[in-house]
Amino acid sequence: MRRFLSALLTIAICLGISNPARGQTEIQIADPEVTYTFGGMLTIETEINSEVSIQRVLVLLQPAGETENVAAVATFTPPNQVTYSLDLSQNPFPVFTDVYYTFQVELENGETITSEKFKFDYDDDRFPWQSLQTEEFEVYWYEGDTEFGQTILNTAYEGLARLQNQVNVPNPDKVTFYVYASTQDLQSTLQMSGQAAAWIAGHANPAAGVVLVSIPPGPAQSIEIKRQVPHELTHVMLYLKLGEDYDKLPNWLHEGLASTTEVFPNPDYPLLLEKAYEREMLIPIANLCQSFPVDAANFQLAYAESTSFTWYLLGEFGNPGMENLIEAYADGVGCDRGVELALESSLAGLERDWRRLNFNESPLRSSTEGIIPWVIVFVTMLLPTFGLFVGDTIKHRRKNEKLQNAKGD
Numbered sequence: 142m143r144r145f146l147s148a149l150l151t152i153a154i155c156l157g158i159s160n161p162a163r164g165q166t167e168i169q170i171a172d173p174e175v176t177y178t179f180g181g182m183l184t185i186e187t188e189i190n191s192e193v194s195i196q197r198v199l200v201l202l203q204p205a206g207e208t209e210n211v212a213a214v215a216t217f218t219p220p221n222q223v224t225y226s227l228d229l230s231q232n233p234f235p236v237f238t239d240v241y242y243t244f245q246v247e248l249e250n251g252e253t254i255t256s257e258k259f260k261f262d263y264d265d266d267r268f269p270w271q272s273l274q275t276e277e278f279e280v281y282w283y284e285g286d287t288e289f290g291q292t293i294l295n296t297a298y299e300g301l302a303r304l305q306n307q308v309n310v311p312n313p314d315k316v317t318f319y320v321y322a323s324t325q326d327l328q329s330t331l332q333m334s335g336q337a338a339a340w341i342a343g344h345a346n347p348a349a350g351v352v353l354v355s356i357p358p359g360p361a362q363s364i365e366i367k368r369q370v371p372h373e374l375t376h377v378m379l380y381l382k383l384g385e386d387y388d389k390l391p392n393w394l395h396e397g398l399a400s401t402t403e404v405f406p407n408p409d410y411p412l413l414l415e416k417a418y419e420r421e422m423l424i425p426i427a428n429l430c431q432s433f434p435v436d437a438a439n440f441q442l443a444y445a446e447s448t449s450f451t452w453y454l455l456g457e458f459g460n461p462g463m464e465n466l467i468e469a470y471a472d473g474v475g476c477d478r479g480v481e482l483a484l485e486s487s488l489a490g491l492e493r494d495w496r497r498l499n500f501n502e503s504p505l506r507s508s509t510e511g512i513i514p515w516v517i518v519f520v521t522m523l524l525p526t527f528g529l530f531v532g533d534t535i536k537h538r539r540k541n542e543k544l545q546n547a548k549g550d
């Protein structure tokens with residue numbers, strides 16, 4: 142078991158003896174003892190010995206993947222006791238990540254010595270986790286028997302195979318799944334980690350190789366497994382493929398690929414799309430590049446459209462086209478430019494083809510929709526001329542009427 146989990150975690154990692162630069166005072170740091178409860182209090186205790194008196198000790202913490210430190214002064218009790226406390230409800234760390242920390246020791250002679258890095262795993266310790274693992278995957282769950290854990294593992298392999306049919310991705314070294322028994326449990330975990338939780342049933346931390354899913358017991362359980370496990374796995378696998386360039390992919394492609402690997406896709410999507418199409422409420426794909434809408438109805442529609450559009454691209458351009466597209470985006474080009482470079486078409490053009498194919502849209506509707514803005518521009522340009530022409534005609538008519546009246550008089 143990779144992570145040691147208990148109600149109160151105690152992790153002591155490596156004895157730290159600072160390697161001072163030449164001429165620096167040498168300090169010795171005993172094995173730090175880390176205790177915490179998830180979302181509660183974190184305490185780090187150690188002993189620091191120095192030839193020169195210690196004035197102050199700071200602790201700098203940084204969760205893996207984060208760029209910012211949490212830094213605060215520890216309590217130093219002479220001759221060598223150091224105690225550091227942090228309220229994790231006020232300073233939440235992402236769940237299931239490694240947290241790195243160092244000690245900054247300020248001495249009476251004005252020297253500041255920074256220790257080597259220490260680390261602890263920050264886990265959700267509120268549940269009695271059971272686990273299963275293979276070379277590629279590790280599964281933790283707290284409700285259900287071993288068969289349940291095995292089903293999660295099997296579905297992870299099924300999802301991986303589906304993804305590998307669409308995109309070239311390597312087999313993972315280790316992806317870890319945490320299976321929550323309700324969306325409330327999962328959402329509370331995310332909230333306590335300082336992460337967005339609204340409408341979220343599954344969550345991936347791709348850089349950490351961690352997936353969180355919520356699979357409640359009941360008749361829909363196997364459907365949810367087949368939907369969520371491959372979906373979240375795809376996000377992690379795309380990170381494994383792209384590394385730091387992962388964030389450069391447009392949102393519609395991230396979610397589109399994740400949804401196309403679902404073994405049991407969301408059955409609401411086709412109806413949702415059809416209704417939105419009929420009401421002319423489809424969201425332009427270009428609007429789904431950066432982020433998704435935050436209101437519940439459009440949030441779902443954004444997923445439905447991304448999925449359908451990605452299926453269309455896979456159907457039209459196959460695996461090589463998809464590889465080219467991912468590569469173009471990973472190079473950092475924009476949403477439109479990526480499509481132009483990889484698929485030699487415009488995003489708007491592909492969107493029109495997708496609508497034609499998906500909604501049996503007549504070429505006239507899709508083509509007229511494309512030219513409507515131009516018609517407006519054209520009419521606006523002609524309006525003053527048209528106005529003059531109409532005005533002229535009225536003037537002529539009045540003039541003629543006057544003449545005829547004069548004749549009649």
Ligand SMILES: [Zn+2]
Nearest residue numbers: 372376396399
């Ligand atoms: Zn997703």
